[in-house]
Every structure is written in structure tokens, then in C-alpha cells.
Amino acid sequence: MPKVLALVHGMGVNGDGWARPVVAALNAAARRYEEFRDAPPIFLLARDANDTSVVPSPDQVLCVPCSYDAELRARVESFQRDVTAVLDAPGVTLPGDVRTVLGKLKTAGETEQNAFWTHVVDVLLYRYFALVTKQVRVAVMDSLAALLARPDVELSVMAHSLGTAVAHDALATMARGLVPELGALRPPGVRIANLFMVANVSRILEKALDGDQDVFESPVCPVSVRGDDAYLGAYVNLRHMLDPFPVPRRFEPQWAGRDFVAIDRLLHVSEFDVHGWTHYLANPEVHIPVPRRVAKQLETKPTVAQLILGGVQYYAAVQAARKLCGVLDTAGPLGGIA
Numbered sequence: 001m002p003k004v005l006a007l008v009h010g011m012g013v014n015g016d017g018w019a020r021p022v023v024a025a026l027n028a029a030a031r032r033y034e035e036f037r038d039a040p041p042i043f044l045l046a047r048d049a050n051d052t053s054v055v056p057s058p059d060q061v062l063c064v065p066c067s068y069d070a071e072l073r074a075r076v077e078s079f080q081r082d083v084t085a086v087l088d089a090p091g092v093t094l095p096g097d098v099r100t101v102l103g104k105l106k107t108a109g110e111t112e113q114n115a116f117w118t119h120v121v122d123v124l125l126y127r128y129f130a131l132v133t134k135q136v137r138v139a140v141m142d143s144l145a146a147l148l149a150r151p152d153v154e155l156s157v158m159a160h161s162l163g164t165a166v167a168h169d170a171l172a173t174m175a176r177g178l179v180p181e182l183g184a185l186r187p188p189g190v191r192i193a194n195l196f197m198v199a200n201v202s203r204i205l206e207k208a209l210d211g212d213q214d215v216f217e218s219p220v221c222p223v224s225v226r227g228d229d230a231y232l233g234a235y236v237n238l239r240h241m242l243d244p245f246p247v248p249r250r251f252e253p254q255w256a257g258r259d260f261v262a263i264d265r266l267l268h269v270s271e272f273d274v275h276g277w278t279h280y281l282a283n284p285e286v287h288i289p290v291p292r293r294v295a296k297q298l299e300t301k302p303t304v305a306q307l308i309l310g311g312v313q314y315y316a317a318v319q320a321a322r323k324l325c326g327v328l329d330t331a332g333p334l335g336g337i338a
Contacts, residue, residue, distance in 0.1 A: 001152050002056065002062065002150065002151075002152065002153050002154065003056065003060070003061045003062070003153075003154050003156070003294055003295055004061070004062045004063075004147055004150070004153055004154065004155050004156070005043070005061050005062070005063045005155075005157070005158055005290075005294055006049075006064050006066045006143065006144060006147055006155060006156070006157045006158070007019050007022055007023075007063055007064065007066060007158055008066045008140060008157065008159035008160070008163035008164075008166055009065070009067060009068075009069070009160060009161075009163050010159075010161025010163045010164075010199070010277070011119045011120065011161055011162040012118055012119045012122065013073070013118060014067060014069040015069065018065065018067070018069070019045060019063060019065040020045065021277075021278055022277055022278065022281070023043050023044075023045045025277075025278040025281040025282070025287075026043045026063075026281060026287060026290060026291075027041045027042060029281060029282070029284075029287035029288075030043075030287075030291060032284075040057075040060070041060070042060055042061060042291055042295055043060070043061050043063050043291075044056050044060055044061070044062050044063065045062075045065075046062055046064045046065075047065075048064065048067070049064050049066065049142070049143040049144075049146040049147050050146060059295065060295070061291070061295045064143070064147060066140050066143035066144065066157075067139070067143075068135075068136040068139040068140055068166060071132070071135040071136050071139050072122050072125060072126075072132065072136065075125055075129075075132050076117065076122070076125065079121065079125065080117055080121075083102055083105075094128075097128070098124060101120075101124065123162055123201075123205065126162060126165070126166065126205065126208065127208050128208075130208070133169075133208045133209055134209070136166055137166065137169055137170045137173060140166055140167065140170040141170045141173060141174055141179065141182065144157070144170060144171070144174065145174070145182050148185050148190060154193050155192055155193060156193045156195070156196070156293070156294045157171070157192055157194070157195050157196070158195075158196040158198065158290070159195075159196070159197055159198065160198040160199055160277040161198070161199045161201060161245060161277075162201065164198070164199065164200045164201055164202045165201055165202045165204070165206070165208075167195070167197075167202075168197075168202040168206075168215055168218070168220050169208065169212065171192065171195070171219075171220045171231055172212070172213060172218040172219060172220050172231075174186065174231075175187055175218075175219035175220065175229075175231040176213075176219060178211075186231075187228065187229060187230060188229075188230075191223075191231055191232060191233055192232050192233065193232075193233045193234070193293075193294070194232070194233060194235075194236065194293045194294060195220070195232050195234070195236065196236045196238065196289075196290065197235070197236070197237050197238060197251065198238045198277060198280050198286075199238070199239065199240070199243055199245055199246055199275055199277075199280065200237055200238070200239065200246050200251040201245055201246055202215045202251060203215050203249040203250070203251050215251070216253045219231045220232065220235075221235060221253075221255070222234055222255070222257055222259035222260050223257075223259060224255070224256070224257025224258070224259050224260070225253075225255050225257065232259075233259065234259045234260070234261065234293060235260045235261070236261045236263065236293070237251050237260075237261070237263065237264065238263050238264070238266070238280060238286055239251075239262075239263070239266065240266040240267070240268075240274050240275070240280065241264075241265060241266060241267055242267070242269070242274045243274050243275045250264075252264075261289065263285050263286065263289070266280070266283055266285060266286070268282065268283045270282045
């Protein structure tokens with residue numbers, strides 16, 4: 001049974017090749033362990049969902065980028081060009097949050113404006129502009145449907161940042177049968193084996209369209225939660241304690257089944273950008289569950305030496321995190337980060 005891991009990117013510019021660092025990080029993590037040091041890479045990379053030229057062995061996983069960047073970039077360019085006219089035009093109604101953000105952008109410095117137009121605007125467009133929301137979801141659904149159509153495939157999904165909301169919404173649309181052409185891909189006949197949500201913001205951006213369900217009530221959940229209606233074999237939620245993006249509305253459902261795993265006390269600091277996808281993957285608590293669940297690898301228990309070294313690394317990460325918090329505290333309040 002071919003094992004496929006669909007990758008759904010987050011906010012920011014994600015052109016050709018955006019998935020390479022993610023796959024490289026997964027393979028680099030695997031090579032930390034003796035059994036994979038001299039073995040072929042576990043994770044292979046396809047160009048897109050229609051690329052069938054890469055054929056993994058039974059011990060390998062095919063990673064497939066599911067991109068929606070093209071749907072956003074054209075909209076961002078036109079939005080940036082027209083934003084002043086939109087704000088000043090009489091009779092134009094904008095959601096309060098959008099008008100507030102755009103109003104403050106007028107007086108923002110160059111750094112803040114660059115961050116907005118290269119990253120944050122993606123979130124705004126997805127959450128508040130229905131045409132963009134629909135186009136983004138369709139792009140991801142098309143990729144997932146193409147992968148699920150492959151013979152005997154076992155499909156898992158890993159999404160990051162804004163991609164967690166997009167992945168949830170695309171999967172929920174498919175599972176609920178809202179697209180007649182994809183009706184054959186609904187549960188219980190078809191399921192996603194594993195869903196890995198990295199820096200999960202699906203609660204913050206939920207219900208972007210009329211008719212959308214609360215993320216805790218949708219079929220994007222494991223079988224222990226909603227039985228035959230559930231679309232997932234397992235749900236793994238990953239959150240770093242210093243990552244501010246998931247904080248306003250954390251994904252903390254009251255799901256008690258073993259098919260829901262919450263890894264939400266991460267404290268490692270190996271890069272400045274603790275929100276980054278590859279930074280998350282640097283932690284064994286994150287990168288071990290992926291090959292274990294998707295490729296059925298790394299099933300062996302760690303040695304005593306690995307446990308000791310892991311403890312040393314954890315202690316060092318905690319100290320680094322405390323120092324970082326101290327630096328932030330001297331610069332000003334943490335803005336509610338808990």
C-alpha cells in the first residue's frame with residue numbers, strides 16, 4: 001500500500017520548491033537515528049499531486065506539496081494596489097477587523113508593512129474574502145482528491161500555520177459531501193490515515209464561510225470522536241509554547257481517545273523563528289511521530305543513552321527558552337502569550 005504525505009503550506013510566498021526544506025528536515029531528523037543513518041531517505045518528494053514519476057518503496061513515504069499560493073499571490077497584488085482606494089471609497093463595507101488592520105497599516109513602518117504584505121495579508125484574505133477562501137479550498141481539495149484517487153493509497157496530511165485552517169476546511173468540505181463530484185471520497189468508505197497540525201490556527205480562522213462548522217464539531221476528527229462520520233484515523237496536534245500564533249484560540253478539544261495526540265508543551269529553541277515548520281520538525285517529539293505513524297518506522301524503544309541525551313537537550317532547550325522570555329520581558333509585555 002503506497003504511503004503518501006500531503007503537505008499544506010502556511011502563510012507567505014510559497015513558490016516552486018517550497019516543500020524541499022520540509023522534506024529535507026524530515027530526512028535529516030531520521031538520520032539522527034542509527035537504523036536510518038546509512039539507509040535510503042524515508043521521505044521522497046513529488047512535484048505535485050499529478051506527478052507519478054516518483055515511486056516509493058514499501059518503506060518510504062511520498063511527500064506531495066498541496067499548494068494554494070497561486071490563488072493568493074494574484075489577489076495580494078491587486079489588493080495591495082487598490083487598498084487605499086477601497087478604504088477611502090464611500091459606501092464600501094468591510095469587516096471591522098479588516099478596516100482596523102488596514103487603517104493602522106497606513107502609519108506602520110517599513111518593516112511592519114513588509115511583514116503584512118508578504119505574510120499576514122494571506123490570513124486576512126482567506127478569513128474575510130469569500131471568493132479567495134473558496135479558491136484556496138478548491139486548490140487543496142483538487143490535490144487531495146487526486147491523491148485519494150490513486151490505487152490503494154494510504155494518505156496522511158501535514159499542515160502548517162494558515163495551512164492548518166485551509167486543510168481542515170478542505171477536508172471538512174469533502175467529508176460533508178458538499179462537493180458532489182467528490183462524494184465517493186467521504187467517510188466511512190474513505191479516510192485520511194493521519195492529520196498532523198503544526199501551529200494549529202484552525203480555531204482562530206474557523207467559519208470563514210456561511211455554513212462552515214465549528215472545528216470541534218466537524219468530521220475532521222478521529223473515529224473515537226464521531227464514529228462512522230469521522231474522516232481521520234488519527235489527529236496529532238503540535239504547538240510550541242513560545243509560538244504566539246495559535247495562542248488566541250488554542251486547539252484544545254475534550255477528545256479522550258488514543259487516536260487524538262496533543263503535543264503542546266514544546267519548548268525547544270533552535271531557530272529564532274519558533275513558528276517555523278522546520279523548527280518544529282527539529283524536535284524529536286514532533287519528528288518521531290511522523291515516520292512512526294506514516295511509514296510505520298521508528299517503532300523501537302529509545303536506548304538509555306538516547307534517553308539521557310534527550311534529557312540533556314530538553315534541559316538546554318528549557319534554559320534557552322527562559323533566557324528568550326527574559327529578553328522579551330525586558331523589551332515589553334508578552335502580549336498574553338501563555
